[in-house]
Amino acid sequence: ASNIGSAATLVGNPQNILVGEALKLSFSKYLFDSFVPVLLSLVSLWLILSWQYKKHWLMPVKKIVVDEQPFSLGxxxxxxxxxxxxxxVFIFGFFSRDVAALSAAGFLLISRSMRSRDILKNVNWQLLVLFISLFIVNFALNESGMLQEFQNFVLNGGIDLYKPGWLFVVSAGLSNIVSNVPTVMLLLPLAKHPLAGSVLALSSTLAGNFFIVGSIANIIVVQQSDRLGVHLSWVEHAKTGMPVALVSLTIAGLWLWLSS
Structure with missing residues (x-):
């Protein structure tokens, strides 16, 4: 659900942010392209889960005790x-999105009742290191010329990544090999078609539900749930993730084709 929901806007996940900034996409225009397929995909997810686990909704489960954070109304x-x-700001575009996001983060850190040190303790620094490493590796790949070699390889095979259809398929497949954020970073230089931004953002995000490694969000959920005693295997995830990904990708592909 988090993968599907994050596809709705250009700030929903890291790969959408990359696409939006690199291609200077309109926030509202992308929302028009994504809202219907995301909504229908969420409905499909619920129907698939209801069908697969209809006999297990009321099964007794072990109570998980977590440290609750005190609620602050202010x-x-x-x-x-x-x-x-x-x-x-994102929708109407009357200010730089980069500056607006940084300013918002700064205002959130300003507090008379909460110390910035306590807030920063809750930051997942390992995750930030992972993203930094992804940027470094992908920059190195681009500088080494391997991206151009990959492009030539697929072009020789009759696959034109400048066409939205092929970009959709390759993005979805590659996202489950190297994850969706590296996929977007690798394919962004090939996103020249007017529809390429929406195609790349939707396909890479929705395809992330196939396998656990298809999305950073999946990895985070699996790691954190494991700490709480809830174990999610590859097979259990794929049993739901694969049909959900196939249905959502089909919906998104048809919607983009019809609206193009």
Missing amino acids: QSIKGGIITLCLLA
Whole structure:
């Protein structure tokens, strides 16, 4: 659900942010391309889960005890206002999105009741190192000329990645080999078609549900749930992830084709 939902906007996940910034996509235009397939995909996800686990909804489960964070009404209101302002900037585009996002983060760190040190303790630094490493590796691949070699290889095989259809298929497949963020970083230089941005963002994100390694979000969920005693195997994930990914990709592909 997090993978599908994150495909709805250009700020929903890292790969969408990359696509939006690199191709200077309109926030509202992308939302028009993504809203219907994301909504239908979420409905499809619920139907598939209901069918697969209809006999297990009320099974007794081990109670998981977690450390609850104290609720702060003031901080919640502050966060809500900043989020709404940020969305307004993204939608109407009257200010730089980069500067707006950094400013919003700065305002969230300003607090009279919470120390910045305590807030930063909750940051997943291992995840940030992972993303930094991905950028370094992909930059090295691009500089080494391997991206051009890959492009020539697929072109010689009759696959034209400048066409939205092929870009959709290759992006979906490659996302489950090297994950969706590296896939987008590798294919962005080939996104020249007017529809390429929406194609790349939707296909790479929705394809992430196939296998656990297809999405950083999957890896985070599996790791954190394992710490709480909830173990999710590759087979169990794929049993639901594969049909969900196939259905959602079909919906997105048809919608983009019809709206093009």
